[in-house]
Amino acid sequence: MCIYSFPPFLTIALTGTPGTGKTQVSRLLEKDGYSVLHLTEFISEHNISVERDQERDCNVVDMDGLEKAVSKFQDKIRAGFEKKIKEMNFSDEDFLRYTKDPKNLPVLVVESHMAHCLCDLAIVLRSHPAVLKERLDARGYSEKKVHENVLSESIDVILCDCYDYCRRVYEIDNSFLKLSETASCVKEIIHALYEDEFLKFKSYISKTGEDNSINSHEKQINLILEPASGLTIVEEEGVVIYESEYDDSVDETNPILMKYVPGKNDWSNLID
Numbered sequence: 001m002c003i004y005s006f007p008p009f010l011t012i013a014l015t016g017t018p019g020t021g022k023t024q025v026s027r028l029l030e031k032d033g034y035s036v037l038h039l040t041e042f043i044s045e046h047n048i049s050v051e052r053d054q055e056r057d058c059n060v061v062d063m064d065g066l067e068k069a070v071s072k073f074q075d076k077i078r079a080g081f082e083k084k085i086k087e088m089n090f091s092d093e094d095f096l097r098y099t100k101d102p103k104n105l106p107v108l109v110v111e112s113h114m115a116h117c118l119c120d121l122a123i124v125l126r127s128h129p130a131v132l133k134e135r136l137d138a139r140g141y142s143e144k145k146v147h148e149n150v151l152s153e154s155i156d157v158i159l160c161d162c163y164d165y166c167r168r169v170y171e172i173d174n175s176f177l178k179l180s181e182t183a184s185c186v187k188e189i190i191h192a193l194y195e196d197e198f199l200k201f202k203s204y205i206s207k208t209g210e211d212n213s214i215n216s217h218e219k220q221i222n223l224i225l226e227p228a229s230g231l232t233i234v235e236e237e238g239v240v241i242y243e244s245e246y247d248d249s250v251d252e253t254n255p256i257l258m259k260y261v262p263g264k265n266d267w268s269n270l271i272d
């Protein structure tokens with residue numbers, strides 16, 4: 001589920017099969033000043049696991065409880081950004097320049113192999129199965145657990161999930177990238193995505209004649225953007241919420257799916 005206001009606050013999933021580097025890469029982002037939520041830590045801090053799956057050697061999570069807790073956390077971070085922005089009298093151009101600094105970017109990166117279930121935008125880290133196997137073996141995982149994860153990466157399980165849950169999905173194959181290079185790719189996508197969503201929302205507002213001043217936060221502006229099929233629009237108190245039906249009927253969902261090739265992407269393709 002996502003809620004739109006202007007300027008947009010985006011929640012972006014950094015997802016991928018275990019071992020693809022989400023934790024390490026997100027630590028690098030954090031160091032640079034990006035807001036990051038590490039879901040696994042968040043779940044244990046908030047006691048959201050309901051039981052232990054002994055066979056799979058992992059915790060079973062209460063997804064409703066998790067969604068509520070993340071949404072509360074997201075509201076807190078968003079309010080912090082909005083308070084800061086409100087105090088400054090930016091033009092749109094100045095605002096975009098200001099958000100080039102990660103500390104000022106109204107984006108929350110949620111890092112976990114299930115982060116995409118909570119976000120409508122996703123960056124998927126991918127690694128060649130042979131590379132992934134090496135990394136997971138080095139962690140001392142059981143043969144069964146390594147096999148399950150390598151198989152899952154081979155048949156695009158997380159990517160397919162993203163395709164169901166999210167409206168925009170980006171893949172980065174980091175098999176032959178350094179961690180810092182992977183982090184640079186992620187940063188480039190985050191900023192391009194933010195700018196694109198900002199301009200798209202702005203253009204919508206201009207067309208509909210809504211108040212387009214970025215200081216008009218008191219009133220959240222109605223933004224009716226075309227949802228990907230499979231998403232329904234719900235309007236609550238002037239805020240538009242896109243709800244995805246998380247069931248088999250959404251397999252016709254058509255998010256933008258892009259492979260990120262460092263230095264080769266033409267971001268004008270981002271605009272749908």
Ligand SMILES: Nc1ncnc2c1ncn2[C@@H]1O[C@H](COP(=O)(O)OP(=O)(O)OP(=O)(O)O)[C@@H](O)[C@H]1O
Nearest residue numbers: 017018019020021022023024135174177178179182
């Ligand atoms: N180019 C690379 N990109 C990502 N990880 C890399 C790379 N090269 C080596 N690694 C190593 O692979 C491992 C990835 O572990 P990490 O915990 O970040 O993965 P993860 O996707 O967060 O896994 P989990 O979901 O289990 O937390 C680390 O030990 C990291 O140093």
